[in-house]
Amino acid sequence: MGVSHAQSGIIQGQVTNTDQKPVPGVNITLEGTTHGAAANLQGQYTIEDIPSGKYDLLVSGVGYQSQEKSITLASGETLTINVTLSTSNEELQEIVVQGEQTNKFATDMSEYVAKVPIQNLENPQVYNTVNKNIIEEQALTNFEDILKNAPGVFQLWTSTGRGGDGSGYYSIRGFSIQPNMLNGLPSLTNGSLDPANVERVELIKGPSATLFGASVTSYGGLINVVTEKPYNTLGGEVSYQTGSFGLNRVAADVNTPVGDNEDIALRINGAYHKENSFQDAGFNESFFLAPSLSYQVNDDLSFLVNTELYQSESTNPLMLFINRSEPLEDNNISELNYDNDNSYTTNDLTIKNPVFRLQGKMTYDLSDQWTSETVLSRSSAQSEGYYSYVSTIGIPGNTYGRYINDQNSTTNGTDIQQNFRGDFEISGIRNRMVVGLDFFQQKVINNSTGYIAYDSFDLDSADPVPAISKAAVDTMLANTPVSKTRTEQQVYSAYASDVIDVLPGVSAMLSLRLDHFVEKGSPETDADDFEQTTLSPKFGLVYQPIREKVSLFANYMNSFNNVAPATVGDDILNFEPERANQWEAGIKTNLFSDRLNLMASYYDITVSNIVRQDPSRPNYQIQDGENYSRGVEFSLNAAPVDGLNITAGYSHNDSEITVTSDDALRGRRPERAGPSDLINGWISYRLTNGSLEGFGLGFGGNYASDNYVINRASTGRFTIPAYTVLNGSVFYETESYRINLNLNNFTDEAYYNGWSTVNPQQPRNITAGFTYKF
Structure with a gap:
């Protein structure tokens, strides 16, 4: 095989068997060259100083079936290739390539989506x-x-920083969700997340309570952030980004083995970020640190600890709250007569969002077929300072008011899981199973003040909006009572899921969750306490007409929402959990040696058991409300x-x-659903040889159709118009450094997000950066 010689790259990874145990001593070679390595006791290997080019990677070991895969290594790239070897009586497994690879925007394997390691083609879920x-x-x-960059995901609200729900809201399949899951475990925040420690973000579609519970998922799906993990060689990078609106960002990623045996590794990610608003006031300043430690005690026992500390101080981003109780005088952005340069705030009114996260995992191989995994996740998110918003609610005409309170809120979350994973055969039929126990607890302590109406102003007036004064705000808040609340919820769960290879190319997933929910409300009364128990099933079927290349899939998925009892006079009305049921079918492909990954599906979600007002009895409620969400997705x-x-995605x-019971909403699109049509795309080309090798260009953007942020018969409809935002990049990358220049929203599109709100987005902006790699 011919090889084009230029600056060198690295190939690294881990070799495991089908029980996910490391395989030491395996030979990894590039055919036709002298480059190669042997896996260490942890199954890990590194091949360095490899010229860029195309190779055939051969993995072989005594007692295992050899595997071969064609790869392409670009100049200065680090290619991570994880290999699962099969013994002579096992079905051949696929080599998993991650990182800088031929199809570098694709990620096939996830250990979190099904809670067992299966390929995307084997998974009936999207x-x-x-x-x-x-x-x-x-x-x-x-x-x-x-x-x-995720198909079918739309930001409804930016992060507000307020207590309880201050992180951003997104719409997936017509339902709102917040990013409160880290490495497959609940992890709460009241603010935004820093990308410095993000390896990838997984958008798991559809009602997913069966495997993940209902507390941090929605009927449309969930957002799982996967963090960087330590590895057993020295490496890392340091980067600096600067750009429009005073952007200054320094980030570092440093990994090192601890000791001489390479069984302990430490990785530290960190970032400092400072950026001003594009409006007349506003800023965001944050510091982020994420140490993680791995310890391979022996062939059977390992530990992994991840921590994140995030300190931020910012002003609230402007969101204009539209009046939801009176007929609208304005029905779109042009009629609103709003100037995007106005923030209606001051840099003196800020909110702080300290966040701490800790995750610990112990993995122990019980046998060749079963593995025990014990995990703990702790998170603490605080909101300290001023929360403000601008609203027409309660004010006639085109008059807006500024409303402010003093936040003092803490949310603590704890999750403990014990999982047993098995890969075994019964009568020659392979089973990949997880059986788990889960305890989740969330406590919210709130000592925030009530809201003050600071002032009011007319958007249509030519007079300037009066400046806001921190001293005046403090004086008004001093006479505002503090609302002290303390709530707690506990969830005790047991679940099991099995992926069964029914026939060659045919597999079925059978899953079930038992969930016991306990709500502890105010300590001053027991009236708001309640308990509820429910079952949540999940079924899936996969048929691969062309093995490891094409799969047809179908699924039934379930989720639920616990509904508190209602008191009417002397009567206590008890309710069953609200339910969401999804049916979905589609196709996935992995063609032309991983060069083409395509997914297309149709889903139908029906939400039932919604509590609504009883039309025949005043003040009473009945549980027969319903809505649906249907659609298609392509990626x-x-x-x-x-x-x-x-x-790309659509x-x-x-x-x-x-x-x-609300005639104003019947037959209408929910305001949380966001735009009905979304398109995302990004195209990148990088020269792989020649004098300009490493030089590249990128182009892409997003389209969103009209968004009905208010959609009620009683008020009318307020529409945020469709928009198209285009971005571009130029970069040059070598083995030791990377230079980038990015132009975002280069057509300077004025566009907005919202959910009963109008939230202006950034105009044209430039980012330039330099990264040093070692």
Whole structure:
């Protein structure tokens, strides 16, 4: 095989068997060359100083079936190739390539989506990933922009920082969700997330309570952030980004083995970020640190500890709250007569959001077929300072008021899981099973003040809006009572899921969860306490007409929401959990040696058991409300030729409230559903040889159709118009450094997000950066 010689790259990874145990002593070679390595006791290997080019990677070991895969290594790239070897009586497993690879925007394997390690083609559930490669190429400095690369995901609200629900809200399949899951475990925040420690973000679609519970998921799906993990060699990078609106960001990623045996590794990610608003006032300043430690005690026992500390101080981003109780005088942005340069705040009114997260995992191989995994997740999120918003609520005409309170809120979360994973055969039929116990606890302590109406102003007036004064705000808040509340919920769960290889190319997933929910409300009364127990099933079927290349799938998935009892006079009305049931079918492909990954599906979600007002009895409620959400989704990751990578997605969602006592909402699209049509795409080309090797260009953007942020018969409809935002990048990368220049929203589109609100987005902006790698 011919090899083009230029600057060298690295190939690294881990070799495991089908029980996910390391396989030491295996030989990994590049055929036709002298480059190769042997796996150590942990199954890990590294091949360095490899010239760029195309190779055949051969993995072989005594007692195992050899595997061979064609790869392409670009100049200065580090290619991570994880290999699962099969013994002579086992079915051949696929080599999993991660990191800088031919199809570098694709991520096939996830240990979190099904809670057992199966390939995407074997999984009857739809999920999309945004990996580190696209985050680096687009030079993304905030979490919100990462999710713009995910098909069918739309930001409803930016992060507000307020207590309880201050992180951003997103719409997936017509339902709102917040990013409160880290490495498959609940992890709470009241603010935004820093991308410095993000390996990839997984968008797991559909009602997913069966495996993940209902507390941090929605009927549309969930957002799982996967963090960087330690490895057993010295390496890392340091980067600096600067740009429009005073952007200054320094980030570092350092990994090192601890000791001489390479059984302990430490990785530290950190970042400092400072950026001003594009408006007349506003800023965000944050510091982030994420140490993680891995310890391979022996062949059977290992530990992993991840921590994150995030300190931020910022002003509230402007969101204009539209009046939801009176007929609208304005029905769109042009009629609103709002000037995007106005923030209606001051840099003296800030909110702080300290966040701490800790995750610990112990993995122990009980046998060749069973593994025990014990995990603990702790998170603490605080809100300290001023929360303000601008609203027409309660004010006639086109008059807006500024409302402010003093936040003092803490949310603590604890999750403990014990999982047993098995890979075994019964009568020659392979089973990949997880059986688990889960305890989740969330406590919210709130000592915030009530809201003050600071002043009011007319958007249509030519007079300037009066400046806001921190001294005046403090004086008004001094006479505002503090609302002291303390709530707690506990969830005790047991679940089991089994992926059964029924026939060659045919597999079925059978899953069930038993969930016991305990709500402890105010300590001053027992009236708001309640308990509820429910079952949540999940079924899936996969047929691969072309093995490891094409799969047809179908699933039934379930989720639920616990509903508190209602008291009417002397009567206590008890309710069953609200239910969401999804039916979905589609196709997935992995063609042309991983160069074409395509997914297309149709889903139908019906939410039932919604509590609504009893039309025949005043003040009473009945449980027969219903709405639906239906749609199609397409996603594509492709590498047609070396150096060219494409990722794209399209989604169409049709949501409607069908059974409700509110005539103003019946038959209408829910305001949380966001736009009905979304398109995302990014095309990247990098030269792989020649004098300009390492030089690349990127282009892409997003389209969103009209968004009905207010949609009620009693008020009318307020529409945020459709928009198209285009971005571009130029970069040059070598083995030791990377230079990037990114132009975002280069057409200077004035566009908005919202959910009963109008939230202006950034105009044209530039980011430039330099990264040093070692």
